[in-house]
Amino acid sequence: MHADALTRPGQLWSAGEVLSRPGPVPGVAGAYGWHFEEAPHPDLPSGRLLYVGIAPRHMATRTSTQNLRKRVRYHFRGNAYGSTLRLTLGCLLGLELRRVGSGKRMTFTKAGETVLSGWMAEHARVCWLEHPEPWTVEAELISSLDLPLNLDQNRHNSFHPRLTEMRSQARQRARELPVTS
Template structure:
């Protein structure tokens, strides 16, 4: 298979309309310098155009619908890729709809799906190839690249242990009468945080983006006020804040529970301290709940 046949799609830069409504194959990779969430087993990656391949799929009718709308903007109930990545993060599976007893389909909470979309948009790239021989081509691509998130049609002994653990995470049976939000430990080296605050859960789930932004030296993303409002409304002061972090020392921000809970998560992350050591970092959030990370 000639790599030149594949067209690159960057969800941060390219429009949905740029992907054709045609059948074909696609390859999903991590951006350079990005890793999958740690589950205690490090997968082996094969590179495509200099980037680590994590998933290979096909679209029988529309690459645009399958690649963009279901993977990057859908929910885990209709996207194998989304479900696998969310399970690696530790997001709690819930029934997709009222027919769960019959279809056994699951997804994540609205808040987790939003966070997952944000992470995927900022950390993944997709390469697509329109064609009608997509079934046989998919088999060849899986054999060639051994993507760790492909559980079906992948018999490669390399990554077998990783795939087995991912399969177990994906097959957890959700509690159908539970409305609780699972606190995902997105950094395997985060210690247990004492004095859990209202917003710690949110910041634990945003930690991968923050770490990635520090590595890039600058980035921003919309979190959305609805996620914070579901936890605790702050009608007067809102959720905006600014933290000036010097040499991995996160200051105490008086008057902002949102910033104080972010400090708890950052202080507990060994990865953050490694990245922040010797740097001046500003983390801020405006009134529209857009998060900014800048490294000086």
């Protein structure tokens, strides 16, 4: 079963390992799972899988150019605008979301993203499962596992309403603040 590869992986990888060159993450399609040694919120369990994602995303007209290596690395060092996982973690950790650039993008600004990257380097670990069409297993994983950090396709999770509200409040506060660089 696909879930076992993510819930009970043979190895979990740290930011340092994933970001090293050439690094262990393959440049192929698949699903990835995020485990947290320390939970990002007191109401969440630690030491287990809390989020899954896929790369590439399958869209109606095309498939994205992402792969496991690009996507996992981005989650570790990108920003909240390009990573729903980073957006979720930052909101749970109480970082201030801000509108940046033209005002349409929202991130935790350079300082906040640096704090988030440091927190992830210390507490987040990732594993993956190679799969040629990961979108075919995503719904199965989300419906069969307790993944409190996933929002899409996950309304059945008891943490969903709380996380949705926290993210909504963070976005609303960001809209009320001036745009920053």
